[in-house]
Amino acid sequence: MNSINHADLLVKPGRTVDLADFDPRSTSDFKRKHEASAKLHADIKQLSALQEVFYASGQYALLIVLQGTDTAGKDGAIKHVMTGVNPQGVDVHPFKVPSTIQLAHDYLWRTTKALPQRGRIGIFNRSYYEELTVVRVHPSVLENERLPPGTTTSTTFWKDRYEDINAFERHMSRNGTVILKFFLHLSKAEQRKRLLKRIDTPDKIWKLSASDVREREFWDKYQHAYEEELTHTSTESAPWYIIPADHKWFARLAIASIIVAKLEALDLKYPVVSNEQRAHLSAVREQLEDHAP
C-alpha cells in the first residue's frame, strides 16, 4: 500500500515557512482518489479502535486544531476522518467571530473552556489561531478586544502572542493533552473553483457568505500571516502539519494517517483488572447466575 511521509508535512520547530515551498496539489505518491481509499478506510477503522482504548485508558486528551482559509475543507475533513469514531468520545467546536461575552474575556478563554478532558478527542474548527490571522489581517478587529493601552502598538505584540500561545500549548501538553495542528493549504485557484461551485450548487450555496469572497481580496496578507504563524508556533509539544488541500481526498487521508500514527505512538492499553477485582467479579457472576429471573 502507498504511504505518506509525515515528516514531509511537518513544520519542524524553528523552520521558517515559505508556503511557496509546499504544493497545495500534492498527493504524495498517490495518483488518484481510488488508490487512496483503501488506506483511508483502513485508517478510519484503526482510528475507531484506537479511540476506544484512548477513552478507556483515560490518560491523555487529544486536541486537534484545524485552520485554513474558507472552503479549504475543514468541515469535510472532520466529517470524513471521524466517521468511524464513537460520537461519545469526540467533541467538535467551531469558532466564529467572537461574541460580546467572549470579547469581554482574554482571547484564550473561549477555547480553553472547550478543551477536551482526558480520554476524549476535541476538534477545534478554527481556534485561537484566528487571533494570529484574521486579527492580523484586519487590525480593526483588535480594537474590539479592548486591550490595555499601548499593548497593540507595541513592536513585540505579535511575538508576544506567539510566545503566549506556545506557553499555553506547552502547559497543556505537559499536563496530558496531545496536540496536533493541521493547516489546510489551499491554492487561490482551487478556492475560486470551490466558491463558484458553492454558488452553483443548491445544497452548498448556504455555506457561502459575502465575506468569503471579500476575504479573498486579502489573500496575500493571509498567506503571510499563516507563514508567520506556522514559523513561530510549531513546537515539539504542538506541531503544525501543512496539509495539501487542493485534493480533498488527499487532505483527509493525510490527516487521518497522522492522527492514527500519533495515537499508535502513545501505545495505550486497556486498564488492567487486578486479581482482587477478578475475584470480586467472579463472585458477582455467581450471584447473577443464581438469581436468574
Ligand code: AMP
Ligand atoms: P466559518 O468558519 O466559515 O463559519 O467562518 C467563521 C468566521 O469567523 C471566519 O471568517 C473567521 O475568520 C471568523 N473568526 C473566527 N475567530 C475569530 C476571531 N477570534 N476574531 C475575528 N474573527 C474570527
Ligand code: MG
Ligand atoms: Mg466561511
